[in-house]
Amino acid sequence: MLTETISPDLFRAALSRWASGVTVVTTSDAQGRGHGFTASAFSSVSLDPALVLVCLDNRANCFEAFRQSEGFVVHLLAQGQQDLAGRFASKGADKFAGTDVQLSSRGLPLLPGALARLECRTERRIPGGDHLILIGEVHHAQDGEGEPLVYYQRGFHELNPVG
Numbered sequence: 001m002l003t004e005t006i007s008p009d010l011f012r013a014a015l016s017r018w019a020s021g022v023t024v025v026t027t028s029d030a031q032g033r034g035h036g037f038t039a040s041a042f043s044s045v046s047l048d049p050a051l052v053l054v055c056l057d058n059r060a061n062c063f064e065a066f067r068q069s070e071g072f073v074v075h076l077l078a079q080g081q082q083d084l085a086g087r088f089a090s091k092g093a094d095k096f097a098g099t100d101v102q103l104s105s106r107g108l109p110l111l112p113g114a115l116a117r118l119e120c121r122t123e124r125r126i127p128g129g130d131h132l133i134l135i136g137e138v139h140h141a142q143d144g145e146g147e148p149l150v151y152y153q154r155g156f157h158e159l160n161p162v163g
Contacts, residue, residue, distance in 0.1 A: 025066075070122055078144070079149050
């Protein structure tokens, strides 16, 4: 049985060494209001069926909307979308202000300019410590052009070509 634990600061520092893409996840509540967050944890789960997961902090302002929603959209952000990522990572701000949001056929908010969008039906919710793991079945995907926005050591970066 594991009895040692590490401090949250050390755990966070170690995880900051993992480079990842940047995603914003959106949904609509029962009244049609948009909600969203910047997800630091996103992954594909399965190809058949097409499943992805994102992790939502239990203390997030949008927690209840995602806990009750039937679907969500994962936006894979492109270089130059740092402001959008920062806005959706903040609390209390009108996250959709000044953004040309369109709605999917299911009424979910779609953000412009993403490298790719994955529209999902919420398949499962799993409690995971201080987060809620949302597993979504992808029903629609759209890909675009450009380079990804990358997050590493608590900052945004661009990919540099090798060679």
